Amino acid sequence: MAAVKIASPPEPGLFARLANSQTFLGYAFILPSLIGFVVFFAVPAVSSLFISFTEWNLLTDAEYVGLQNYETLFADDRFWRALQITLTYVLWNIPIQTVLAIGIALIMDKLSNSPLLRGLLILPWLMPNVVVAMLFVWLLDPTLGIINIFLQNIGIGRQGFFGDPNQAIASVAGVNIWRHMGYTAILIFAGLKTIPKSLYEAARVDGANGLVQFLRITLPLLRPVLVFVLVTTVIGSFQIFDTIAVATEGGPAGATRTIIVYIYEQVFERRINMGLATAACVVLFLILITVTIIQTRFLRANQSDLAEYS
């Protein structure tokens, strides 16, 4: 009986067949996202490249000019200065933020990983960049800012912070370190949890002190998480904009004109120059790709030292 049933199943209707077709369902499920991807990600990315070879002010038709935009860009002192400022920002931001985050993660690992503490640490990261910038514009205000009042009271004296060309970019970096260190610490803390405690016990038996344990066990085994953290934070760091838009607007005297501020100015503030703006975008993209490749190579992202122990 059963064999007969299997041999002659009822002819399924079209709907039933579609409901059972992985190919049909697969394409049906990815269709909306594919439209979004093609229209707002793939096509714009490619057209950015094309626009960078044209002279275009949005009002008249784009005109092919070859590499002229790139020549103009590389001859523009402001562009080189923007690159230099961006790099300065990244070098202030990333090392301090990462070291602090590792420290916080180690403390959490040793003392407490209560949800309350983790919640507190993540709080600044949840705030919009604009809000965080606003907050610090107030805290660091030259005359009324409580931090400056404090600095004066302890004898260090008032600082210009956002208003001082020599301190502005470091101040912006400080604000973003404040916003991101807890978030980064939580990522690193999750990485710490994957390290087997038995390794530390074995090391202790062998007489290794805390520092040696940290250098020989913790850091090497944290590498996969550190790579993830560094790659994402560095990419984000190169694209700093919101904080600057609120706190300094690129000033004082162009001291915080980073690469994104430079690009923004080409499109929305100066004579509209789409070609030059997109050329700078392409250069930024190439820089990010290069930095990412160097980081993953240098830190051997795909290998885990944990495999050697298990």
Next chain:
Amino acid sequence: MASLSQTKVRTAAASEEAQHINWGNLLLWIGVGFLIFITLFPFYWVVRTALSEPNSVYAYASDFLPHDATTFNFERVLGMIDPASLVGQQATNLSAGTINFWVYLRNSFVVAGLITIGQTLFSSMAAYAFARLKFPFRDQIFFLYLTGLMIPGIVLFIPNFVLIRQLGWIGTIQGIVAPTILMTPFAVFFMRQFFLSLNKDLEEAALLDGTTAFGVFWRISLPLMRGPLLTMGVLTFIGAWNEYLWPFLVGRDESVRVLTVALNVFKSQTPQGAPDWAGLMAGTVVSIVPTILLFLFFGRRVVDSIQFSGFK
């Protein structure tokens, strides 16, 4: 005797260790306390300033508590006080560009809400397909999405701005939400990781029992995904709520202005010499409140998902 001295030695060692740990830990706890202070103080200072009488912000800049505590600034920012009545007062530094906060708040909710629903739904559908269904070119398409992760936002903003402009969508809600309402590569990637980590046994058993592929999705996978969907939703909402540059480029008109943009416009409108700090900080507090509420309800989920994302 032997056992007694052993005990003594052990106790001494133990107390020595206890003391040692206490000193080290005390130092670390001080560090934690400092960290919490650094994290919370700016928030406190904003609230303190927002509650101060506007002129006292200048006269009593370092008072720890708000001077002449008042809700006046919040009323002002939320438009509960007629701006005309402010002009008569001697406080010349009060910003008048404060009136439409309810509109901005509504816009932020509409924009973040639409993006959250659309992006979470469509990205999750795609992620499910990539994680569980077999169809031609699946891996190639997914790889394309992954390359999208690498592209800096500004590279996309300029052509997208041109497209939105050609569509006539500058200054509209659809212009603000369009680029991210269908997907972001990150959302698809993140959700796919979630789905890959779900146990497959139930789904396979159901398939063997003759359930259709759609039936498996609808009756088995979907209920299991409620947690990940909620997590993605919360993260998307916070991201959309915090977005600044794109809504600033496309939605500067007051009718569609979102809170982040409004806050910066508000700042640039306050008098240069003597900014309206009390009003500004009240606006800041108002724009933080929804995120804080969301975080109080879903905080643990957000933290866990951040940790989860660190491994992929």
